[in-house]
Amino acid sequence: MAELKSPTIGWIGTGVMGKSMAGRLLESDYNVNIFTRTPAKAEELLNLGAQWNESVKSLAEESDMIITMVGYPSDVEEVYFGEDGLLQNAAEGTYIIDMTTSSPELAVKMDQEASKRKIRVLDAPVSGGDVGAKEGTLSIMVGGEEAAFHDVRFLFDLLGSQTVLQGPAGSGQFTKMCNQIAIASNMMGVSESLVYAEAAGLDPNTVLESISGGAAGSWSLSNLTPRVIKGDLEPGFYVKHFIKDMKIAIESAEKMELNLPGLKLAKQLYDQISADGYANSGTQALYKYYK
Amino acid sequence: MAELKSPTIGWIGTGVMGKSMAGRLLESDYNVNIFTRTPAKAEELLNLGAQWNESVKSLAEESDMIITMVGYPSDVEEVYFGEDGLLQNAAEGTYIIDMTTSSPELAVKMDQEASKRKIRVLDAPVSGGDVGAKEGTLSIMVGGEEAAFHDVRFLFDLLGSQTVLQGPAGSGQFTKMCNQIAIASNMMGVSESLVYAEAAGLDPNTVLESISGGAAGSWSLSNLTPRVIKGDLEPGFYVKHFIKDMKIAIESAEKMELNLPGLKLAKQLYDQISADGYANSGTQALYKYYK
Numbered sequence: 001m002a003e004l005k006s007p008t009i010g011w012i013g014t015g016v017m018g019k020s021m022a023g024r025l026l027e028s029d030y031n032v033n034i035f036t037r038t039p040a041k042a043e044e045l046l047n048l049g050a051q052w053n054e055s056v057k058s059l060a061e062e063s064d065m066i067i068t069m070v071g072y073p074s075d076v077e078e079v080y081f082g083e084d085g086l087l088q089n090a091a092e093g094t095y096i097i098d099m100t101t102s103s104p105e106l107a108v109k110m111d112q113e114a115s116k117r118k119i120r121v122l123d124a125p126v127s128g129g130d131v132g133a134k135e136g137t138l139s140i141m142v143g144g145e146e147a148a149f150h151d152v153r154f155l156f157d158l159l160g161s162q163t164v165l166q167g168p169a170g171s172g173q174f175t176k177m178c179n180q181i182a183i184a185s186n187m188m189g190v191s192e193s194l195v196y197a198e199a200a201g202l203d204p205n206t207v208l209e210s211i212s213g214g215a216a217g218s219w220s221l222s223n224l225t226p227r228v229i230k231g232d233l234e235p236g237f238y239v240k241h242f243i244k245d246m247k248i249a250i251e252s253a254e255k256m257e258l259n260l261p262g263l264k265l266a267k268q269l270y271d272q273i274s275a276d277g278y279a280n281s282g283t284q285a286l287y288k289y290y291k
Numbered sequence: 292m293a294e295l296k297s298p299t300i301g302w303i304g305t306g307v308m309g310k311s312m313a314g315r316l317l318e319s320d321y322n323v324n325i326f327t328r329t330p331a332k333a334e335e336l337l338n339l340g341a342q343w344n345e346s347v348k349s350l351a352e353e354s355d356m357i358i359t360m361v362g363y364p365s366d367v368e369e370v371y372f373g374e375d376g377l378l379q380n381a382a383e384g385t386y387i388i389d390m391t392t393s394s395p396e397l398a399v400k401m402d403q404e405a406s407k408r409k410i411r412v413l414d415a416p417v418s419g420g421d422v423g424a425k426e427g428t429l430s431i432m433v434g435g436e437e438a439a440f441h442d443v444r445f446l447f448d449l450l451g452s453q454t455v456l457q458g459p460a461g462s463g464q465f466t467k468m469c470n471q472i473a474i475a476s477n478m479m480g481v482s483e484s485l486v487y488a489e490a491a492g493l494d495p496n497t498v499l500e501s502i503s504g505g506a507a508g509s510w511s512l513s514n515l516t517p518r519v520i521k522g523d524l525e526p527g528f529y530v531k532h533f534i535k536d537m538k539i540a541i542e543s544a545e546k547m548e549l550n551l552p553g554l555k556l557a558k559q560l561y562d563q564i565s566a567d568g569y570a571n572s573g574t575q576a577l578y579k580y581y582k
Contacts, residue, residue: 127501127502139505171493182481196472214419215510
């Protein structure tokens with residue numbers, strides 16, 4: 001679609017991440033069609049010039065490229081499949097990018113269904129949080145055909161500062177799972193390190209001075225532990241969303257006959273704090289498991 | 292001891308770390324007395340001008356400041372306590388620094404015994420590995436009296452680039468345990484992330500491009516995972532020593548009635564790979580648990 005100077009972009013999903021990301025497209029003067037389940041959440045974007053669509057079906061019919069950023073794999077299924085879904089209603093040649101963190105197997109299924117209809121689908125989940133979404137500094141992990149990747153690369157470049165084509169359909173989701181798997185066990189490590197420091201009567205800030213620059217160093221230790229020390233459990237990333245991601249990773253690992261005991265344990269501990277009332281806290285709330 | 296321009300430093304323990312560290316004192320023209328269980332390991336330092344001592348006892352008698360860097364808490368006990376140990380034989384006013392990673396409770400016991408004899412003991416374990424030891428860029432975590440800390444600070448400054456007095460006796464060891472606790476669970480995270488990437492058919496180097504700069508980022512992910520990908524299990528830090536440290540941390544946590552399930556699980560997995568023949572590999576060999 002190199003000849004298309006000003007494609008119309010359809011955008012589905014305007015949560016914390018989706019809203020900031022769609023806002024960046026509007027700032028760059030793209031035509032943006034919006035559909036989202038809760039219309040009130042789209043208001044800000046409509047004020048910035050986005051067009052409202054009444055349904056997934058009408059958005060599909062009126063957009064050249066479509067980006068979805070919804071919540072759960074079940075939402076992705078609903079948006080893509082069925083009579084009123086994207087795949088049934090998008091024209092041949094449409095590009096559709098799912099940036100939701102979702103199941104790799106579902107991404108493969110979407111790609112297969114799309115191929116039959118000459119629609120190009122990419123899976124492209126992100127990391128970098130709300131700040132990365134606002135500033136366009138996300139890391140974008142892409143699965144799908146190389147040609148389609150290059151055709152929509154300009155969109156990724158508006159949204160992220162690090163975009164890597166990881167392989168065929170599903171590879172973006174698989175890579176995002178690698179990211180979440182690494183985080184899951186590390187969150188136990190940083191939480192346990194902090195509760196141990198406190199129990200030993202140490203000043204946790206002084207401990208961080210000694211350990212955060214070395215072999216124990218991590219993004220979570222440098223960024224989340226200071227928040228916990230201050231008693232700040234506000235979500236950068238929600239416990240409930242992290243649990244969703246770990247569930248996808250565990251199911252996906254089981255399909256590959258991989259046993260990942262660290263990941264499973266982390267999921268159990270997060271399930272516990274979710275049951276204890278921290279589902280809407282940030283992932284640093286894992287600390288509460290130990291108190 | 293500000294008046295003592297050229298104190299004689301006693302050094303016990305010349306493993307990979309101890310040898311490089313003692314070498315730095317010799318390079319700065321300090322008089323260094325050496326004792327070590329395996330005399331051959333001291334040879335290099337003797338060639339650099341160190342004096343050999345036949346026993347802990349004679350070293351204690353002939354040194355103003357003594358640094359120990361041995362293997363296990365049992366080695367520390369042997370060197371400090373008993374008829375021929377440091378505490379029995381060092382003169383009043385001697386400074387003794389244990390830089391071994393050892394038990395916080397043992398450090399407290401050493402301090403109590405030393406106080407009775409007007410000897411000053413500090414616990415000062417390090418992180419930063421063989422490279423940090425060679426280059427004098429260790430992170431040194433110190434427990435003990437502030438006055439003693441300041442008196443021997445010049446030695447820490449020769450050995451490390453980040454030295455923090457963490458609190459009273461035992462606090463250095465407690466802080467080092469915080470460091471090891473954070474590493475333990477993270478090693479599961481980075482290992483599981485890698486085996487998942489491989490099982491999914493991804494290129495792990497390309498996955499690292501996407502994930503190592505963000506929220507999943509850690510020293511281990513950036514430094515150890517590339518080694519595993521290349522098949523390099525050579526020790527930066529030995530599995531057997533890491534197991535020793537986790538054992539100390541678990542025992543210490545139990546004394547404080549803390550339950551640290553991530554740490555316990557990591558120890559189990561490391562025990563398994565140790566039994567499978569990886570005790571003398573680097574900690575990145577945890578990957579082998581999953582294969």
